[in-house]
Amino acid sequence: MTAVAVGTNRIDPYLIPALDGVAYGLLVFVAASGLVLCFGVANILNLAHGLLYAIGGYTAAALLDGGWASLALALAVGVLAAAAAGVLLAGLLTPVATGSHLSQALLTFGVALAGGSLLVAGFGPDDPQVQVPATLEGSVMVAGHRYAAYRLVFIVVAAVLAAALYLVVRRTRAGMLVRAAVDDPEMVACLGVSPARIRAGVLAAAGALAGAAGVLGAPIIGPGTDTADTVLLLSLVVVVLGGLGSMAGTLLAALAIGEIQTLGVALLPAAAPFLLFAAMAAVLAARARGLAVRWRTA
Template identity: 95%
Template sequence: MMAVVAAGTNRIDPYVIPALDGVAYGLLVFVAASGLVFCFGVANILNLAHGTLYAIGGYTAAALLDGGWASLALALAVGVLAAGAAGVLLAGLLTPVATGNHLTQALLTFGVALAGGSLLVAGFGPDDPQVRVPAALEGSVVVAGHRYAAYRLVFIVVAAAIAAALYLVVRRTRAGMLVRAAVDDAEMVACLGVSPARIRAGVLAAAGALAGAAGVLGAPIIGPGTDTADTVLLLSLVVVVLGGLGSMAGTLLAALAIGEIQTLGVALLPSAAPFLLFAAMAAVLAVRARGLASRWGAT
């Protein structure tokens, strides 16, 4: 009896930490990607510079964090403002193509991402900067008999709070109502007298602020560096598309799934690690597209 229990714990035991870490990773990806959902769902903009907005937050964190709590608050404020401002700037740049097609937007935002990325590296140097979290969070804590980074544990709580706050804003406020209306019927919102340019600026500012916050808070997890923008953009695009292009709840689910695939999946099937993310995405998208097509064929 005892032996069976021990064997059972042993089999699950090595996967406790990866499963927990998958939640932290998934929530980070969710906060990073949530802005992109707005870009897509509300403003109908394919923003390939989204990862760069995250990188702005990350570099801000690296520059300002000094191991104290005050610096974390300062970095968060500055990072949110800077990335939000960059979002507004991007909205201005997007004016001529905003009502156009995704491919032209991709051309513009890809250009902005390339140029912005090299400006960031020129400003902050090619080396990955050091990110110093508050001293109290620097160590590790014991979870279910395992050591786990204290910062990540706290991050899970903070990111979950951000996700809940986002839900409340979208559900309960006038801005959120407009957002939901715009996802459903953009022409309707335009008729209400809200100028599309203002919606666009607001959406990109919000997207920038969220990405900036993710960049600051996520810097100890996906740190700033030359490849950060690409990594974050790719993960964000994956979860936004998997989540159904405009649904917050869908994006959250997709982000948690990607988080677990990238940690628990890797722990369970290490030899398949390089294929897991993209194989899962291609399979899900293809099956879903087939489902849509067949439902359409039946009607």
Template identity: 45%
Template sequence: MTAVGIVDAVACGLVYYVVASGLTLILGSLRVLTLAHGSAYLAGTWLAWQLQADTPAGYLAALGAAIPTGIALGSVGAALTWPLRRHGHLAQALATLGLSLIAAQAFAAATGGGWLPATPPPPLDTTVSIAGARYPAYRLLFIAAALLIALILWVTMSRTKAGLTVRAVADDPAMAASIGIRPALVHSLVFAAGTVLAVLAGVLAAPIVPGGPGTDGQMLVTSLLIVVLGGAGDLRGAFVAALVTGAVTTIGVITAPAVAPFLLFAVLVAVVAIRPSGLGSRRWA
């Protein structure tokens, strides 16, 4: 693989990581399988398109709008899934599937069901030289932003009181409640945070993976694959799994586009057969 191909694989993997990290957070700490997670990414691409993120002012506006949008969508998901926690994962999954179907119809009505073209704002719409080839500068900026998000998320979950609180609720909600922690509030906050990550990924990655018909499903399936590969609740494992996914996707598209989608599932089967717990070593590592 060329230098450009390697950078492309990293960029692709980090797009998937920012989305999947939110799902890892929700599934690992809340035990909630949300099937509306891909819709949050789609909402982010819609914000980038609607607010004209190809201009500096529009780009900043879309980034700013990603947070309240993610909080609003996450609050809906939390309110829907909290009462269903005693009815098992299937009830929660079906409820969030309904949300995703509603979101898909709303997206089609708002956009006409087409693709949402997105270009980076100036001066980020230029190219740089990598090993003698021209490469979009925005993708390098995205890589830096995604790595920063990954670092902040890891530090928050493993080194702060907020992360300790989330881990306490994840490990033993009853014990956490007995020492004054409110599991319902943690449920809402974590769901909102995970959804914000997906919406933010949609805004940042719109010029790389634009929104359109089926984008929500693609992001959901890929995120679920990364969660399984990395291990539920393991952010470090999800990071490694996302980079592996990006590399396999890039190599597949370059060498064998027709079978590229199946390569990921082949990797999944191989990893699960060898290491059923995933690539990660422990939760929140």
């Protein structure tokens, strides 16, 4: 009896960080899945991906007023705006020869720089406050602890989003085309699907995912001047760790990063700055060969 009590006490203080890690990880997953799409399907290293998230975040900060209607409106506007930005990016990328990765990366970086500057010009240099719906503002009890209601709901919504994404990629014709384009772009082109349209569609989808993550995740990773950089870095690490192979790999990597950023910091505060680094080094060093093979075929 006492042993059990000691056991729960030992786990207890880490329950909330662990739950936070799940919320953080799912947020990073939704954001990173857009980058995975860009990279895996269109073969573009999209350095403006963080900007797409920031667009969603700023939209949430501007439109949310504590009601449910404003959340729905912000979600619609944020997703549309970020998707439109993705299509614009695809249009800008069209004249750059497919295959010159350096040019593509530099172009998307230029767009990220200019877009970030426009966002700051439009919304001001201060980090705006985000108002969640009033019903979700309080906290609920989770196993004897108070926990922010919004985060709990976010975990559910993000899990639903992840499941929907999985079903779309696995079961729909668009998802099949996307997977086919990863495997054999020439064959897909032979089937009569224009690669340019696939690229525009993928960048729009990536923008929509990042925009949705930006709106829903604004209370967790809020909009600000360095949001774009943070989200891009986290998404990149997820892509590197997940190895581009599967949705499951990406999800696992994102959850691992979420836990490292919350539970890891609570457990090992002294080593906190190096944890992400160490995780990436460990996974890459252990699986370098396997990942390299997968990357080459991806």
